[in-house]
Amino acid sequence: MRELSLHILDIVQNSISANAKNISIEIDEQAETDMLSITITDDGKGMSEDFLSEVISPFATTRTTRKVGLGIPLFKEAAEETGGKFTIESKLGEGTSVKAVFGYSHIDRQPLGDIASVMFILVQGNPQLDFYYKHNVGTNEFIFDTKQIRSVLGTEVGLDRPEILSWISECLQDGIQELYGGK
Amino acid sequence: MKSLAELAALREQALSQIHMRNDEQDGVRIVVGMATCGIAAGARPVLSAFLEEVNKRKLENVAVVQTGCIGLCRLEPIVEVYLPGQEKVTYGKVTPEQVAKIVADHVVNGKVVKEYTIGEIDK
Numbered sequence: 001m002r003e004l005s006l007h008i009l010d011i012v013q014n015s016i017s018a019n020a021k022n023i024s025i026e027i028d029e030q031a032e033t034d035m036l037s038i039t040i041t042d043d044g045k046g047m048s049e050d051f052l053s054e055v056i057s058p059f060a061t062t063r064t065t066r067k068v069g070l071g072i073p074l075f076k077e078a079a080e081e082t083g084g085k086f087t088i089e090s091k092l093g094e095g096t097s098v099k100a101v102f103g104y105s106h107i108d109r110q111p112l113g114d115i116a117s118v119m120f121i122l123v124q125g126n127p128q129l130d131f132y133y134k135h136n137v138g139t140n141e142f143i144f145d146t147k148q149i150r151s152v153l154g155t156e157v158g159l160d161r162p163e164i165l166s167w168i169s170e171c172l173q174d175g176i177q178e179l180y181g182g183k
Numbered sequence: 184m185k186s187l188a189e190l191a192a193l194r195e196q197a198l199s200q201i202h203m204r205n206d207e208q209d210g211v212r213i214v215v216g217m218a219t220c221g222i223a224a225g226a227r228p229v230l231s232a233f234l235e236e237v238n239k240r241k242l243e244n245v246a247v248v249q250t251g252c253i254g255l256c257r258l259e260p261i262v263e264v265y266l267p268g269q270e271k272v273t274y275g276k277v278t279p280e281q282v283a284k285i286v287a288d289h290v291v292n293g294k295v296v297k298e299y300t301i302g303e304i305d306k
């Protein structure tokens with residue numbers, strides 16, 4: 001993985017496999033305190049204490065095609081390389097929360113990358129799920145909430161209609177660009 | 184910043200067109216592997232390129248969907264194309280640059296791009 005946004009895309013696939021209905025992705029970039037944090041929380045089926053204790057190992061996976069699972073170990077390593085830390089909490093039947101903290105200016109910190117594209121792909125591929133995305137850069141804040149979009153669209157028009165997807169794509173691009181002081 | 188008013192207008196527009204869309208049951212399916220292996224190999228820009236191409240050509244009967252690990256990680260990014268009534272075709276090590284050709288030749292004109300398929304690249 002070359003971008004933090006790709007780790008997010010990967011970790012959220014775990015939430016989707018765990019039958020989550022609501023997934024929250026929060027990114028907080030604070031150059032002043034030299035910290036970048038990424039928190040992904042879902043209301044999926046959660047993990048037992050036993051599985052939770054071994055999930056950071058590359059040899060823990062729920063998939064049946066082979067015996068390794070690298071998503072979480074790669075994300076954890078990306079955080080720890082920058083002097084940050086990684087935590088994962090989960091409760092069976094309630095959901096899971098993954099948090100990674102990075103040293104903002106650390107030379108090994110991967111760039112966040114194209115997060116707008118990642119959020120778009122998540123919504124496009126899973127139009128039945130609700131995503132809440134909150135991104136702070138310093139004092140700037142951008143919130144994207146599919147529940148809010150759904151409240152405008154009603155039940156007849158899905159998020160996966162082409163014209164709605166174009167709107168979502170532009171909304172994400174514009175919102176994230178503004179966070180960094182772009183036009 | 185995009186406004187919600189604009190979204191409401193799009194909703195009206197979508198509602199007026201909804202009955203014109205036929206069911207996607209017998210449409211084309213383009214499946215992109217989006218597990219750890221696929222993502223690390225570059226599946227995201229490939230998926231974006233397919234969405235863009237399908238949108239640009241206004242292909243109503245084509246669904247671009249995501250799936251997990253297909254089981255051939257060394258050939259990721261992997262894309263499977265299902266045309267109604269035909270065997271699926273699997274492309275491997277797909278790049279965003281190849282996407283336009285796959286859509287034009289295979290999805291639109293039904294001609295498999297043989298040189299991009301896993302059978303050819305894995306020789």
